[in-house]
Amino acid sequence: xxxxxxxxxxxxxxxxxxxxxxxxxxxxxxxxxxxxxxxxxxxxxxxxxxxxxxxxxxxxxxxxxxxxxxxxxxxxxxxxxxxxxxxxxxxxxxxxxxxxxxxxxxxxxxxxxx
Amino acid sequence: xxxxxxxxxxxxxxxxxxxxxxxxxxxxxxxxxxxxxxxxxxxxxxxxxxxxxxxxxxxxxxxxxxxxxxxxxxxxxxxxxxxxxxxxxxxxxxxxxxxxxxxxxx
Numbered sequence: 001x002x003x004x005x006x007x008x009x010x011x012x013x014x015x016x017x018x019x020x021x022x023x024x025x026x027x028x029x030x031x032x033x034x035x036x037x038x039x040x041x042x043x044x045x046x047x048x049x050x051x052x053x054x055x056x057x058x059x060x061x062x063x064x065x066x067x068x069x070x071x072x073x074x075x076x077x078x079x080x081x082x083x084x085x086x087x088x089x090x091x092x093x094x095x096x097x098x099x100x101x102x103x104x105x106x107x108x109x110x111x112x113x114x
Numbered sequence: 115x116x117x118x119x120x121x122x123x124x125x126x127x128x129x130x131x132x133x134x135x136x137x138x139x140x141x142x143x144x145x146x147x148x149x150x151x152x153x154x155x156x157x158x159x160x161x162x163x164x165x166x167x168x169x170x171x172x173x174x175x176x177x178x179x180x181x182x183x184x185x186x187x188x189x190x191x192x193x194x195x196x197x198x199x200x201x202x203x204x205x206x207x208x209x210x211x212x213x214x215x216x217x218x219x220x
Contacts, residue, residue, distance in 0.1 A: 035210070037158075044201055044215040045150075045158055050208060059208035062115075095157055101148050101203070102169060104157035 002026040002103045004096050009108030016086050016112070022079040022096030022105055030074035033099035036081050038092035039107075046092070049081065050099060064090075086112045116140050116204050120213035127192055127218055135187045135216045137202035142182045146206035149178055149187045152215075153198045161200075162187065192218075 008020040020036075036048040049070040050059045058070055069082040079096050093107040117140040127133050137147065145165035150158035160169045162178035165185055175190045189196055197220055202213040 044199075045152075045203075045212045047203070047210045047212060050210065059210075061209045097157075099205075101150065101158075101160040101163065101205075104159075107157060 004098075004103055004105035006094065006096055006105040006108040009094065009110045011111045011113065012086055013114050014087060014112055017082070017084040018086065018110060020081040020083065020094055020096075020108060020110070022081075024077045024079065024096075027098075027103070029072075029077040034072065034079045035097050035099050036070060036079075037095045037097060037104075038090075038110075039095070040089070040092040043092075045095075048094070051079070083110070086110075088112050115209055116143060116207055116211060118202055118204055118211050118213040120200075120202055120216050122216060123214065124217045124219055126220070127197075128220065129192055129194060131192045132188065132190050133192060133218065135189075135200055135202075135218075137180075137185045137187070137213050139183045139185075139204055139206075143204045143206035145181045146204055147178070147180070147185050148203045148205060149176075150201045150203065151196075151198045152201065158201060189218075 003025045005023045033052045035050045037045050039045050051070045067085045071080045091112050095107045097104040119138045147165045149162040152158045161172050166178045177188045199215045199217045201215050
């Protein structure tokens with residue numbers, strides 16, 4: 001069974017940093033392109049970042065470019081999102097997913113507030 | 115960036131109805147379009163990929179069509195569990211933007 005389990009969310013002050021993790025199992029992670037998507041309360045999904053299976057091709061939404069860094073460790077079947085210079089508008093549930101969209105995690109809530 | 119515009123934002127419907135949701139891209143995206151269903155507190159669920167391919171396990175009452183800039187999601191014979199919010203997403207070029215959503219309401 002395919003599983004994606006996010007962790008690392010929580011409450012952080014504006015300007016702070018947080019690192020999200022996504023543990024993958026049940027499929028060949030090293031062959032899969034992956035994405036992070038976030039959803040602010042009451043809003044639609046927002047694509048955040050994409051990384052190809054090798055980590056050699058990476059894209060970011062303009063809203064997070066220069067502040068967020070996506071990475072992966074294929075040996076650990078894990079995806080990461082390093083978030084810095086966090087703002088109130090980054091408050092959202094963050095999902096990791098396969099880039100094809102067929103598998104999603106349950107999400108982890110990031111709240112940026114003083 | 116490619117912008118995705120969905121209509122209508124909300125759609126009143128009844129069990130047994132046939133509904134059509136539209137999604138328009140600001141430039142041609144070939145058939146690089148996905149449709150998702152989302153229920154409150156849950157992750158989006160993939161329904162359709164490549165504009166018209168039905169994801170495994172999704173009922174055949176769902177169908178997608180279109181190419182280029184104009185796309186539709188059709189749901190035949192609405193069931194109670196179909197009342198949810200639907201989103202399109204382009205997968206042609208980064209940023210892989212979503213549409214604003216269509217809430218299917220009883």
